[in-house]
Amino acid sequence: xxxxxxxxxxxxxxxxxxxxxxxxxxxxxxxxxxxxxxxxxxxxxxxxxxxxxxxxxxxxxxxxxxxxxxxxxxxxxxxxxxxxxxxxxxxxxxxxxxxxxxxxxxxxxxxxxxxxxxxxxxxxxxxxxxxxxxxxxxxxxxxxxxxxxxxxxxxxxxx
Numbered sequence: 266x267x268x269x270x271x272x273x274x275x276x277x278x279x280x281x282x283x284x285x286x287x288x289x290x291x292x293x294x295x296x297x298x299x300x301x302x303x304x305x306x307x308x309x310x311x312x313x314x315x316x317x318x319x320x321x322x323x324x325x326x327x328x329x330x331x332x333x334x335x336x337x338x339x340x341x342x343x344x345x346x347x348x349x350x351x352x353x354x355x356x357x358x359x360x361x362x363x364x365x366x367x368x369x370x371x372x373x374x375x376x377x378x379x380x381x382x383x384x385x386x387x388x389x390x391x392x393x394x395x396x397x398x399x400x401x402x403x404x405x406x407x408x409x410x411x412x413x414x415x416x417x418x419x420x421x422x423x424x
Contacts, residue, residue, distance in 0.1 A: 282409040287342035314349030344373035
């Protein structure tokens, strides 16, 4: 489920933005992972919404982080996945007092205005069309910068 691509020092890894990429397509997960890793991000992948919630400490009725690895600066999730859609994952993240400040970006291969509007109204920072390109990473980095110091899912001020 999880992967971090780098042989940098542990300290350098800790300082890199951490992105949770959720997609049922292995090809799309690998593409996002490569784009973000090339942009000096630590990337953890999950193949569905339930796995993402487990990683974040919200699986099986949990409502707190299990460990420090779950600190993320950004969640990027596919909209259309079996079991739990990206929209449903977004709602669960935004309902959590520990996670609601983490920016969530929804990606989809379908440009459906009503779907886009619904996601943005629920709290998504951005809705992007697949396939993601290197030029999209700049937008993602901006959202990570806005939430650059994760503290157990709460926005950290004054660091």
